[in-house]
Amino acid sequence: MKRALKYVFQLLLFIGLISSLALPADARGNSHAKGKEIPLKVMSFNIAHGRGQDGVVDLQRTAEVIRTSGADIIGLQEVDKHWSSRSNFVDQAKWLAEDLGMHYVYGANLDLEPTEEGNPRRQYGNAILSKYPILHYENHHLTTVFVPGANNEQRGLLEAVINVKGNHLRFFSTHLGLKDEERLISAEEMIDIIDASQKNSIIVGDMNARANFPEMERLTERFHDVFAEKGMDEAFTFPAPWIDPETGETIKTPSSRIDFILADKNIEIENAEVVTTSVSDHLPIVSTFILKKEKPFYNGQGK
Known part of the structure; x- marks a missing residue:
């Protein structure tokens, strides 16, 4: 029984x-079942190591701009890590992540010995902050075209694989160089790196180039230029506005669009906007995308 x-x-x-x-x-x-639409707000922000148009370095102001934007994933450029007294040797990506309660990764493109033995290495580069877990990251150094007497700064493309409610999104933050030939080479290298995976990709950064430059035309053959898609070709981002507090005279007004958000062409774009602030010499830009839940391709190596 x-x-x-x-x-x-x-x-x-x-x-x-x-x-x-x-x-x-x-x-x-x-x-978040398969087919469920997931809104995702992303930002690109060259923070100029937290230095505002008033010459004051204040990361709290930077953090407040990010917080107020409501961005879920943020690509940062010109981020110091124990770099120098200009930013009080602060690990800025870590500081911002802790203040905002986010995950983060950092990609050093300049990596120098400390000024005093026993101190951390002095680094400068890009960062990614994320509300969602970061599964994997890699910093890809891009080719430097050396010219005597010119700015020959090493540039990089920081990649993070992020789990957005089941979607394994590849998110990139970059800051391209000042030389035309170098940026064109960087554009080809970026496409090769991004095309190595089947996962959806979003790329943000300070490209140091306008939309009609050959390197940007090459990138937008492959990716959507979010602001162009929304008819915002004159959404200028540099230099950030500045009004002389003593005279009230407008000294700087944005005149160039050199900060971009690019996305795979199968990702739906909902909106885009430029954030007005004077906490950096660049204006941050944000865009909301609509992701559809899909089976992730992630295999543990981010490829």
Whole structure:
């Protein structure tokens, strides 16, 4: 009798399991089932190591701009890490992430010995902040075209694979160089790096180039230029506005669009805007995308 009851109990459990699997994913407690639309707000912000147009370095002001924007993922450029007294040797990406309660990764493009033995290395580069977990990251150094006497700063493309409610998105932050030839080479290298994966990609950064430059035309053959898609070709981002507090005279007004958000052409763009602020010499830009839940391609190596 006991054995018979045991078999009946096991049968009932089995029937219950099969029935639960037959339910839609949402009914099983997954609020982001396949096909569910997920809004995602991203930002690109060259923070100029926290130095505002008034010459004051204040990361709290930078953090407040990011917080107020409501961005979920932020690509930062010109970020110091124990760099020098100009930013009080602060690890700026870590500081911002802790203040905002976000995950973060950092990619050093300049990496120098400390000024005093025993101190951390002095680094300068790009960062990514994320409300969502970061599964993997890699900093790709881009080719430097060396010219005697010119700015020959190493440039990079920081990549993060981010789990956005089940979508494994590749997000990139970059800051391209000042030389035309170098930026064109960088554009080709960026496309090769991004095309190495099937995952959806969003790229943000200070490109040091206008939309009609050859390097940007090459990139926008492959990706959507979010602001151009929204008819905002004159959404200027540099230099950030500045009004002389003593005279009230407008000294600087934005005149160039050199900060960009690019996205794979199958990602739906909802909106885009430029954020007005004077906490950096660049204006931050934000865009909201609509992602659709899909089976992730992530294999543990970010490829």
